[in-house]
Amino acid sequence: MNASLVIMSVLFFSSAIMCFVMALAWKHFGRQRHVLLWSVAYGVAVLRSVVSTGGILLKSPLLLIIATACVILSASLVAFGARQRTGRAVRIGPFLVGGGLALVGAAIAHSYPDLRVLQRAIPSCYAGVMMAVAANAIWPRGRPFRAPELAFFSALVLFTLFLSGLIGIAIGFGAEDAEAGAHLFRTFLAIGLPSIYVATGVTAILLVAGDLATQLRQLVSNDQLTGLLNRRGIDEAGARAIANARRHGRNIAAVICDMDSFKAVNDGHGHIVGDAALRAFSRVLLSAVRQEDICARFGGDEFCVLLLDASEQDAADVMERVRSGIELLAIDRMEPGSISASFGITSLQVGDSSLDDLIARADRALYQSKQGGRNRVTVWRDTGFAPEPALV
Numbered sequence: 001m002n003a004s005l006v007i008m009s010v011l012f013f014s015s016a017i018m019c020f021v022m023a024l025a026w027k028h029f030g031r032q033r034h035v036l037l038w039s040v041a042y043g044v045a046v047l048r049s050v051v052s053t054g055g056i057l058l059k060s061p062l063l064l065i066i067a068t069a070c071v072i073l074s075a076s077l078v079a080f081g082a083r084q085r086t087g088r089a090v091r092i093g094p095f096l097v098g099g100g101l102a103l104v105g106a107a108i109a110h111s112y113p114d115l116r117v118l119q120r121a122i123p124s125c126y127a128g129v130m131m132a133v134a135a136n137a138i139w140p141r142g143r144p145f146r147a148p149e150l151a152f153f154s155a156l157v158l159f160t161l162f163l164s165g166l167i168g169i170a171i172g173f174g175a176e177d178a179e180a181g182a183h184l185f186r187t188f189l190a191i192g193l194p195s196i197y198v199a200t201g202v203t204a205i206l207l208v209a210g211d212l213a214t215q216l217r218q219l220v221s222n223d224q225l226t227g228l229l230n231r232r233g234i235d236e237a238g239a240r241a242i243a244n245a246r247r248h249g250r251n252i253a254a255v256i257c258d259m260d261s262f263k264a265v266n267d268g269h270g271h272i273v274g275d276a277a278l279r280a281f282s283r284v285l286l287s288a289v290r291q292e293d294i295c296a297r298f299g300g301d302e303f304c305v306l307l308l309d310a311s312e313q314d315a316a317d318v319m320e321r322v323r324s325g326i327e328l329l330a331i332d333r334m335e336p337g338s339i340s341a342s343f344g345i346t347s348l349q350v351g352d353s354s355l356d357d358l359i360a361r362a363d364r365a366l367y368q369s370k371q372g373g374r375n376r377v378t379v380w381r382d383t384g385f386a387p388e389p390a391l392v
Contacts, residue, residue, distance in 0.1 A: 004056050004186065010194040012049035018042040018201040025208050030215070034084035035208055041077035042201065044070050061110045064119075068106040071123045072099045075130035082134035082156075085211070102126040120185055121170040128163035131156050138207075142291060148210030152203040159200055162192050223297040225275060226282035234296035234304055238355035241294060241306055245348055253315035254358035255305040256366045257285075257322075257343040260374040262301035269333055277331050277339055284325045288318050304359065312347045312379045319343045319377045327375075342369035346380040 022039035026032065048070030055063030076095050083090050102122050109118035135156035138149055145153065169185045221233030229237060245252050259265070259281060266274040278301065285295050285305060294306040307315050323341055330336045344365030346358055365380035372378065 005053060007190055007193060008049045008053045008056070011197060012046060012053075014194070014198050014201060015042045015045035015049060018205070019046060021205055022208070025205070025212075029208070029212050032085075032211075034081035037077050037081035037084060038204055038208075041074045041081065044074040044077065048074060065103075065107050065110055068110075068119075068123045069103050072102055072126055075127040079130040079133040079137070082137035086137050088137055098129070099126065116182070117170050121167050124163045124166045124170065128160050128167065131160040131163065135160065146210055146214070148203070148207040152200075152207040155196070155200040155203040159196050162196050165192075226279055226297050228282050228286075228303070229294065229296035231296065231298050234294060234298075234306070235355060237294050237296075238306055238358075241308055242348065242352070242355060245308070250309045251311055252348040252358070253307040253310045253312055253345060254347070254355075254362045255307070255315055255319055255343055255345050256359060256362040257303050257305070257319065257341055258366070259301040259326075260340045260342055260370075265334075265339070273332055273334065277329075277334075280329050280331055281326060281339070281341065284322055284329065288322045288325065304362075306355075312345050315345045315347075316377050316379055319345065323375065323377060340375035342366055342374050343377040344369055344380065345377065 019039050019042035022035055022042060026035040026039055029035070048067050051063050051070060052067040054060065055067055076099055079095070080090050102125070106119060106122045109115040109122060135153055138153045138156065140146075140149060166185065166188060169188055221229055221236065223230045223233075241252060244250075259277065262274065262277070265277055278297070281301075281303070282295070282297065285303060289295060289305060289307060292308050293310075294308070296304045298304055305315075305319075307318065310318075323343065326339055326341050327337055329339055331339065344362045344367070346361035346365060348358065349361075352358060361380045365378045368380075369376045369378040
C-alpha cells in the first residue's frame, strides 16, 4: 500500500477522535473558545486527510492545493486557540496575509513540476511557524509550567522541529536528486508524523483536562466575588508559606484588615455598591503587594494578607499605602473618601504552630486600630493583658 495513504489513514482516524473529544470538552466544560477552535482545527484536519487521499489517488493538483489550504487553516486554528487560551490578542490580518501567501506559493508550485520541492516545503514551513506561535503562547508568564502545559508545549516544540526537518529535506536536494529527496521526505514523514501528530493531540486533551482541574481547584479555594483566596485557600497557602519560612529561616508578616463601617455602606447604598467596594478594596490590596505575597478574603469585609520574607515594618509601610489608596477610591454613588479601612499586623514568632496563631495576633492589632479611631495601621505588641495600641 502507498505510504502516503497509510499516513492519511492514521491522520484521518486520529484527527476524527481528537475533533470529537475536543467538541465534547467544549460542550460540557464551559464552552471555552480555544477548545472549540482546536476542535475545528482537528475537523479541518479530517477534511484534509480525505482530500489528500483523493488527490493522491486521482493525481489531482486541485485536490492537493485544497489539502494544502486545509493544512494552513488547521495550523492557524491551533495557534489561534493557544493565544485565546492565555488571553492574548488574535490579530487575523497577519494570519490571513501569511496563510494567503503560503497558499498562493503552494498553488504556483503545484502548477510547475520543476517547483515540486516547494509543494512540500511551503505548507511545512507555514505549519512550523504556527506551531512555534502556539508554543510561545502556551509558555506561562510569571509562573512555572504546570505538567499538562509542559507536555503540550513539548509536543508543539517537537512538532516544530520535525517540520523544520521536513523543510530541510525538501529543499536539500537539487533537481538531479529530486527522486531521492522525495523518497527521503516520504520516509521521514511516515516515520515521524503520525506519532508526533497523535502526541500533540493527546497532550492538547491533557491540557484541557488540566485547565479544568485548575478551575475546579480555584472554585474551591477562591472567593468568587473578589478573585482572592478564600479561608480554605489561605489556610493551605499559609501552611506551605510558614513551612517554607521555617525551613529557610525567613520571616512572614500577617495582616488582618477590614473596611470601616461597611454595614453602613450596604445599608445606605445597597449590596451592589457594597460588592463593588469589596472588589475595589481587593484591587488596591493586590496592586500594593508583590506577586509572591498571598491575599485572601475571609468573608464579609475582612481580608488577610501574608507578606513573605517581610518584617512588620515592611508590612506597615505597604498597608499604609493601601490605606491611603482606599481613601481615594470613587465607588458608584459614593464620594471619594467615603470608604476607609483599618489594619492589624504581626509577624511569625518562634512559638507559632499554625497560621491561626498569626491571625489571632493580627486580629488583636486590628481591634486596637478600631479602638484607636479606625482608618489606621497598628502593629501588634506583646505588652501584657491590656495592650496599648501601637499606631503606625
